[in-house]
Amino acid sequence: MKKMIEKWSELKTEFGIKAILDSLFAGVIYGTLIFVPVYIILVEIAMIFMYRLYTFVIIIIFIAMLNVFVINKLASKALFLKKPDAKSDIKNLMLIHSGFWMSIVLIIGLVFIFILIPILWV
Amino acid sequence: MNELTEKAWPIIKLLFIPYVLLLFLLIYPIEYYLDAPGGLTEVESLIDIDYNEDKITNGTISTTYIVALNRPTFFQFIVGYFSPYTTIDALTGSYADYTNSEISQISYWDKYTSVDASLIVAFLAAQNDNSEIIIDYVEKVLVFGKATYLSNYDMINFGDEFISVMGDNGLVNSLSDVAANTVLSSAYDFTFKNAEGENYVVSLTKDTESGKFGITFKTAYLVNKETTFPQYTVSNSNIGGPSGGLLQTLAIYNMLVNEDITQGLKIAGTGTIQYDGSVGYIGGVKQKVATAYLNKVDVFFMPNLDDNYVYDNYQEALKACEELGIKDTDWIVPVASFQDALDYLQGLGD
Numbered sequence: 001m002k003k004m005i006e007k008w009s010e011l012k013t014e015f016g017i018k019a020i021l022d023s024l025f026a027g028v029i030y031g032t033l034i035f036v037p038v039y040i041i042l043v044e045i046a047m048i049f050m051y052r053l054y055t056f057v058i059i060i061i062f063i064a065m066l067n068v069f070v071i072n073k074l075a076s077k078a079l080f081l082k083k084p085d086a087k088s089d090i091k092n093l094m095l096i097h098s099g100f101w102m103s104i105v106l107i108i109g110l111v112f113i114f115i116l117i118p119i120l121w122v
Numbered sequence: 123m124n125e126l127t128e129k130a131w132p133i134i135k136l137l138f139i140p141y142v143l144l145l146f147l148l149i150y151p152i153e154y155y156l157d158a159p160g161g162l163t164e165v166e167s168l169i170d171i172d173y174n175e176d177k178i179t180n181g182t183i184s185t186t187y188i189v190a191l192n193r194p195t196f197f198q199f200i201v202g203y204f205s206p207y208t209t210i211d212a213l214t215g216s217y218a219d220y221t222n223s224e225i226s227q228i229s230y231w232d233k234y235t236s237v238d239a240s241l242i243v244a245f246l247a248a249q250n251d252n253s254e255i256i257i258d259y260v261e262k263v264l265v266f267g268k269a270t271y272l273s274n275y276d277m278i279n280f281g282d283e284f285i286s287v288m289g290d291n292g293l294v295n296s297l298s299d300v301a302a303n304t305v306l307s308s309a310y311d312f313t314f315k316n317a318e319g320e321n322y323v324v325s326l327t328k329d330t331e332s333g334k335f336g337i338t339f340k341t342a343y344l345v346n347k348e349t350t351f352p353q354y355t356v357s358n359s360n361i362g363g364p365s366g367g368l369l370q371t372l373a374i375y376n377m378l379v380n381e382d383i384t385q386g387l388k389i390a391g392t393g394t395i396q397y398d399g400s401v402g403y404i405g406g407v408k409q410k411v412a413t414a415y416l417n418k419v420d421v422f423f424m425p426n427l428d429d430n431y432v433y434d435n436y437q438e439a440l441k442a443c444e445e446l447g448i449k450d451t452d453w454i455v456p457v458a459s460f461q462d463a464l465d466y467l468q469g470l471g472d
Binding site for chain 2: 012022023025026030033038039041044045047048049050051053074077081082089
């Protein structure tokens with residue numbers, strides 16, 4: 001944990017908060033643009049094959065996790081493009097960052113599977 | 123952001139038109155309806171009767187829902203076209219004039235009145251053997267259809283209660299007297315009661331072509347909860363329509379009597395319920411049969427009122443089985459009334 005905080009401060013010193021936020025914003029924008037049609041396709045197929053609802057929910061969870069990974073990948077790419085000779089461990093930091101958000105997505109997905117769908121689908 | 127955009131610019135340019143086209147296919151609705159298999163909902167999760175709490179029920183009684191998409195997108199149309207279980211057709215009749223939200227409202231009121239009809243039929247049946255059971259209900263006339271030419275269209279909502287109309291010879295409270303008392307003028311003041319229980323007056327003008335006001339009513343019996351015993355709770359449902367009537371009635375009856383009519387089986391089915399206990403036809407037979415088959419139910423009740431009628435649900439179900447390659451059809455049980463279904467289940471226990 002301590003190492004990670006050190007790595008983040010290194011990144012902050014090297015790029016500045018504005019550049020990091022700009023890269024994350026770019027990742028979110030392009031990542032969302034890529035995945036929006038995928039989500040719509042999955043939801044629309046799930047509506048037709050409702051008897052496989054849980055299968056589709058699981059697929060959507062995995063796709064959402066992939067989406068998070070792609071957002072972070074694009075953000076790290078944006079940072080590299082800003083400073084190709086950057087010394088900070090961007091790849092590792094973004095991997096940890098995406099791991100954190102992927103676990104959040106997984107938890108939300110499990111809440112849907114085990115709590116929300118059984119309650120709402122009456 | 124700029125660096126990434128610059129780097130990806132050739133790809134963005136190349137994919138822009140296909141991307142917009144894809145979004146169009148995914149979003150643009152078309153004037154069709156699509157029916158697809160849905161699932162089973164255990165009636166116990168919708169209706170809970172505060173009675174016989176210690177009774178052990180070994181089987182389950184479920185209603186069957188299908189997915190009815192009004193105005194699917196192009197993409198859904200294409201996917202549905204290649205699925206053996208779906209039915210796609212042009213949206214016609216009054217439904218073509220309604221928005222999707224209005225269709226949902228009608229569906230909600232269909233469900234609402236069907237639950238009350240189930241409660242009435244089941245309570246009356248259970249009352250025969252147990253005088254402790256009391257059911258009290260009132261007759262109400264509800265708005266169930268609105269034509270496009272209905273004046274003050276947005277003021278009147280589906281499910282609003284008809285109270286009276288100021289007719290040619292004074293106040294008219296009975297729906298059957300409305301036509302005879304609205305002859306001389308072209309516009310009349312109607313009084314309705316909304317969902318919040320507030321009365322409102324609205325002037326309705328007759329359509330010049332049809333000579334009608336453009337409003338459809340349905341007479342429904344709604345249960346008076348306070349004076350009914352045992353008490354019950356109905357959960358909010360996301361699934362609309364009246365086709366769960368028969369199975370709701372069976373499940374409620376099972377909650378009221380001491381015996382377990384399920385016989386440990388997974389029971390499902392479809393069919394509306396009338397106040398006299400008879401069963402009515404439903405739509406989406408093929409999808410309901412597919413849903414039941416995919417969910418491996420033991421008994422599936424299907425309305426069967428006239429073997430010679432081409433759209434008799436049971437006959438349709440047999441055809442659907444043939445189409446879907448389902449060889450064994452013994453699990454589909456034809457019924458014409460609640461009593462038929464009850465006799466069948468009780469017969470299994472003997």
